[in-house]
Amino acid sequence: MKVLQEKIIKEGKVLSDTVLKVDSFLNHQIDPMLMKEIGDEFAARFQEAGVTKIVTIESSGIAPATMAGLTMNVPVVFARKRKSLTLSGNLYTAQVHSFTKNETNEISISGNFIQQNDVVLIIDDFLANGQAVLGLLNMVEQAGAKLAGVGIVIEKGFQSGGQLIRERGIRVESLANIASLQNGKVEFVAERSSL
């Protein structure tokens, strides 16, 4: 997605060979107009998939997922990293390990909001080691729902998450796929012409 690649080049800060900071438009400050374009792009790519529900994880997945939900006219549910006082009863849960923070969190979604007859699109802001998406996939499986695929705003193609998920036969659509952050420079994986 050209407008997203341009935004990353213009505003992204390469902090190391593995860390890209995009807090001016995606995960601290949010550019709502760009989020709308991102939501439209996810909607276009998955328009034939019969999606009935979008599942994401707090907090940075919420803006792109909600914009996709607006265009696709389906509800969005976000997994919680911390249990809410009113989140109880029938729950789907999964363990998600963060390699960057070196901690494992239990994420949860109320059993009321993913049903067996749902067709789920998972959306998240970043795909790196894939642990968050694997946790969300686990919960979709617990619900017995069908999976349409995974939509990612920025994939770090040089880390293993994308491969881990695609190896399972799951469709992953990344709107920007980063080949390398070496030498302080962002290089993208070339987009397939079919996209």
Place this chain on the structure above:
Amino acid sequence: MKVLQEKIIKEGKVLSDTVLKVDSFLNHQIDPMLMKEIGDEFAARFQEAGVTKIVTIESSGIAPATMAGLTMNVPVVFARKRKSLTLSGNLYTAQVHSFTKNETNEISISGNFIQQNDVVLIIDDFLANGQAVLGLLNMVEQAGAKLAGVGIVIEKGFQSGGQLIRERGIRVESLANIASLQNGKVEFVAERSSL
């Protein structure tokens, strides 16, 4: 806001005299079409205020704030409850006490994203004791920015937050203002005809 009041009546669950659960459309599952209407309503109410930035707090403020930002064509920044690894340097911070969880959290916003020449609209999903909004106000003051006002999706008018903030001469616009949750029934404060 009539459509919101109707949604609360239809889907809200009164768990006690003080707790209203609206996780089917606002703070766990999100109804994107309703969030768009909510964003449009905030934009209409604050259209003369010259807003340049919307400030909210993760996670449930993000969806309504981002939709308001889309309509108003301004960026949104969300305060973090937990420090991100890449959130460092110049920070605004505030202590926010949660009476329901009986814990105090430090919330933070990067100093890059609220500037002295900004006109800030604060948006949040709930206003009860007002502690989260007071924390956000504190950070807007630290930045030396101008405040347009506070937009709240659901105010619990029977708790003290709304009064605390309005007493400071701050404009608070609540799209639904709950007078009482007693006897398992939601009663709204009558809307002023000027709205």
